Amino acid sequence: MPIIKIVIPEFQIFTPTTFQPDSKKLLLSKLQTFKKQYFAGVAEDFEVTTFYHFPLLLLPNQSLWNNANSYLLYKLESISLPDSTTLDSIADSIKYFGNYCLDTEIDYLICTRKSNSPLRRYRRHLTDRIMKGEIVASTAKSHISNLVNFYRHLVYVEAIQFDFPPWKDGEIKISISDTGRGGYVKTVKTSDVSQAIKGKVSTQKKREHSTYEGKIIDGGELRPLHLSEQVILMTALKELNHSEMIFIFLIGLCTGARLQTILTLRNDNFSYTPKESATEEGEEPVTEMAVYAGRYNKNGNGLVDSKNDKSITIYLPIKLYTKIQVYLKSKRAIKRQEKSKIRRKEAAFKRRDTAIIQEKVEVYIPLKPELEYCFLSQQGNSLYLSKSDEDTKYYPQKPSGQAVTTFISERLKPKLAELGFTGSFKFHDTRATFGMNIVNSGLELMRSTDNIEGTIDQLFRFVKVRMCHNQLSTTQQYLDFNENNKEVKKAKLGWEKHLKKMLEILDD
Numbered sequence: 309m310p311i312i313k314i315v316i317p318e319f320q321i322f323t324p325t326t327f328q329p330d331s332k333k334l335l336l337s338k339l340q341t342f343k344k345q346y347f348a349g350v351a352e353d354f355e356v357t358t359f360y361h362f363p364l365l366l367l368p369n370q371s372l373w374n375n376a377n378s379y380l381l382y383k384l385e386s387i388s389l390p391d392s393t394t395l396d397s398i399a400d401s402i403k404y405f406g407n408y409c410l411d412t413e414i415d416y417l418i419c420t421r422k423s424n425s426p427l428r429r430y431r432r433h434l435t436d437r438i439m440k441g442e443i444v445a446s447t448a449k450s451h452i453s454n455l456v457n458f459y460r461h462l463v464y465v466e467a468i469q470f471d472f473p474p475w476k477d478g479e480i481k482i483s484i485s486d487t488g489r490g491g492y493v494k495t496v497k498t499s500d501v502s503q504a505i506k507g508k509v510s511t512q513k514k515r516e517h518s519t520y521e522g523k524i525i526d527g528g529e530l531r532p533l534h535l536s537e538q539v540i541l542m543t544a545l546k547e548l549n550h551s552e553m554i555f556i557f558l559i560g561l562c563t564g565a566r567l568q569t570i571l572t573l574r575n576d577n578f579s580y581t582p583k584e585s586a587t588e589e590g591e592e593p594v595t596e597m598a599v600y601a602g603r604y605n606k607n608g609n610g611l612v613d614s615k616n617d618k619s620i621t622i623y624l625p626i627k628l629y630t631k632i633q634v635y636l637k638s639k640r641a642i643k644r645q646e647k648s649k650i651r652r653k654e655a656a657f658k659r660r661d662t663a664i665i666q667e668k669v670e671v672y673i674p675l676k677p678e679l680e681y682c683f684l685s686q687q688g689n690s691l692y693l694s695k696s697d698e699d700t701k702y703y704p705q706k707p708s709g710q711a712v713t714t715f716i717s718e719r720l721k722p723k724l725a726e727l728g729f730t731g732s733f734k735f736h737d738t739r740a741t742f743g744m745n746i747v748n749s750g751l752e753l754m755r756s757t758d759n760i761e762g763t764i765d766q767l768f769r770f771v772k773v774r775m776c777h778n779q780l781s782t783t784q785q786y787l788d789f790n791e792n793n794k795e796v797k798k799a800k801l802g803w804e805k806h807l808k809k810m811l812e813i814l815d816d
Contacts, residue, residue: 309368311406313399317704319362321384325349353385360700361392363399365406375417375468376402379461391695392706401454405430417462419470427455427474431501438505448505456499476500522793524785526775527566527615530740532789537729538741544723551640552683552691553715555632560738561745563622564775567709567735569601571692572613576678578633582626596623603695610696611679617695620776636682645680647688655702675699685711743775743786751790 327349351357363380365373380399383390390398408430409416416426434448456475462468480498514525524530533541538561545554559570582594601612602619614620624632635641652675681690691711693700700706712735724733750767764787772783 311403312366313403314364316362319359321351321354321357323349323351361706363396365403379458398454401451405455419472419474421472425474427501452502524740526782528736531737532740532744540727540729544727562625562628564739564742565622568613572694573682574611575680596625597629613694644684644688648684651688652702746771747786
């Protein structure tokens with residue numbers, strides 16, 4: 309049997325004590341012996357007393373893997389608490405490593421020389437998997453990074469000694485592109501095992517070649533949809549008649565927002581009444597509405613998620629914005645939000661009845677209507693749980709967009725095929741499609757201006773801002789995409805003509 313991961317929906321952190329604390333709610337009725345009754349004392353080293361969706365690793369004999377779980381618990385002592393998804397990812401990395409050690413009969417606590425370092429042997433295993441195309445280099449680097457931190461904990465916190473260092477720390481300097489600052493060099497701490505991991509092709513090389521293959525590397529390998537494919541996509545969504553999915557995909561196509569941002573939009577984001585026409589002479593009509601996302605965004609509430617908590621702004625076309633406003637007032641949306649209130653209330657009472665730590669009373673506080681998610685499931689469940697969501701405790705499993713993925717595979721793709729859509733498709737392709745739509749519209753407008761160079765520079769900066777890119781090389785792909793595809797078509801046509809001549813010679 310392998311090492312397995314289980315997730316504790318509500319993980320209580322306390323120090324068992326025989327002294328009764330002032331607060332009655334800390335009584336642990338389940339921690340009793342025939343001689344003593346224990347109480348839950350405050351765990352002084354931890355920032356929280358409860359962590360939702362905490363992962364635990366069990367050894368094949370179903371006992372706790374003490375070293376691994378001690379490290380996961382140690383992460384909760386940090387002032388900057390990890391998100392549950394981050395902790396889950398760390399647990400997965402340790403689990404995969406543990407199972408590799410079991411399969412290859414490696415003792416992860418023994419390192420007598422460099423060649424038998426468990427980390428270095430596992431690094432070689434991950435490199436082999438990269439070469440076979442089973443994983444990508446970024447995934448392997450993430451696993452190794454998590455494991456190096458795990459070993460740091462073993463050495464510096466658990467005081468476990470090794471005859472030979474399992475890894476070696478070092479520093480590298482990386483160049484950061486920034487149009488405003490002209491670029492700068494940053495020193496980053498790394499390890500020899502992480503640096504030794506190389507992909508089949510570097511990210512830079514992937515970006516250079518991807519546009520020739522009809523792809524863009526932007527948080528993954530994306531394929532911009534042609535205009536005809538966009539029409540088929542919208543036709544399919546209309547025929548499937550799923551209001552929430554229609555709006556989710558429309559927002560993706562019209563803003564380039566990632567799924568986690570779209571699914572954590574709140575009613576409050578659509579509470580403004582925009583001016584659709586100019587009210588004063590010289591005033592331009594409003595054509596789009598700004599929505600802020602990220603933990604420390606402009607409006608300060610941090611309710612809408614973004615990748616890496618980055619503060620970003622997405623711009624919704626005014627027509628789409630007002631259509632969503634109408635939807636949120638519809639019977640369908642209101643019914644789902646009512647179900648959400650009932651489900652949350654029932655979950656609160658159930659939690660009160662089954663909580664390990666007994667509380668006098670758990671008062672159910674209704675969620676403010678403006679903070680409710682815009683798009684909910686038919687049962688009133690959230691489609692994606694924001695990092696700032698205090699209702700995490702009501703979810704045995706944390707939703708992270710699985711409903712959209714299931715909709716695409718089970719309903720959308722069959723309908724797309726029925727309508728003649730032959731290419732590959734995933735939701736994130738809507739982001740690349742949005743970027744290319746901006747570029748194509750900009751290039752079309754460019755034909756009516758004499759200042760070509762200045763216009764291209766402005767278009768480049770506009771795309772970078774709207775796509776919320778950190779690196780200039782990512783934005784450059786969008787501007788190169790059309791030209792590179794033209795060159796591919798020319799080369800292909802020339803090759804086909806040459807091949808035809810060669811075959812004609814054989815026919816003579």
